[in-house]
Amino acid sequence: MSTITWEASSEEQTQQLGHVLADLIPPGTVVSLNGTLGAGKTRLVKAMASALGIPAEDVISPTFVIMQRYFGGKTLYHFDVYRIKDDDEFLELGPEEYFDSEGITLLEWADRVANCLPRDYLRVDIEVLGETTRMFTIASVGAELENIPLQVKDALEATGAA
Numbered sequence: 001m002s003t004i005t006w007e008a009s010s011e012e013q014t015q016q017l018g019h020v021l022a023d024l025i026p027p028g029t030v031v032s033l034n035g036t037l038g039a040g041k042t043r044l045v046k047a048m049a050s051a052l053g054i055p056a057e058d059v060i061s062p063t064f065v066i067m068q069r070y071f072g073g074k075t076l077y078h079f080d081v082y083r084i085k086d087d088d089e090f091l092e093l094g095p096e097e098y099f100d101s102e103g104i105t106l107l108e109w110a111d112r113v114a115n116c117l118p119r120d121y122l123r124v125d126i127e128v129l130g131e132t133t134r135m136f137t138i139a140s141v142g143a144e145l146e147n148i149p150l151q152v153k154d155a156l157e158a159t160g161a162a
Helices: 012-026 042-049 087-092 093-101 110-116 148-158
Strands: 003-008 028-036 067-070 076-080 106-107 119-130 134-141
Touching: 003 012, 003 110, 003 148, 012 042, 012 093, 028 042, 028 110, 042 076, 042 106, 042 119, 076 093, 087 110, 093 106, 134 148
Parallel strands: 028 106, 028 119, 076 106
Antiparallel strands: 003 134, 067 076, 119 134
16 A cells, blocks of 8 residues: 655645546546545545546535536546445445446545445545645555555646645
8 A cells, every 4th residue: 555645735736636636547446535524525526527627616516416427538426425324325326337437436435335445446535734724645555556646746746736
């Protein structure tokens, strides 16, 4: 497992992180997004969508519909599993179809269904440090995505954001 931490001190820097992730995450990747209410999970999804040519205003937290699909440079499957009761309820949604697709599957509140995640995925934990300041911990789980966190760090450094 490879892990990096990165502090974003503004919404613009969170936007920058979203652009880097959208560029580097390969199709077929599952991304676990974790953090408290208001941490910025949906904001990060909006930033990734924007980088892929999807209007950010089209991206909403799918709390009540569970999943939204967005088509851009890469297809995004955006789940919010906050209201899912247990693993069985989540598995009834057929997440494997999305996990095995060529899209990027983003799961807000993924800790709630951790047992259902594939063997290889990218984990993004968001900690609130201030009004617009967030600490992002990005970790690869499994061997397939081992290089992604370090590539994210290098890309952020290249933009002067790190």
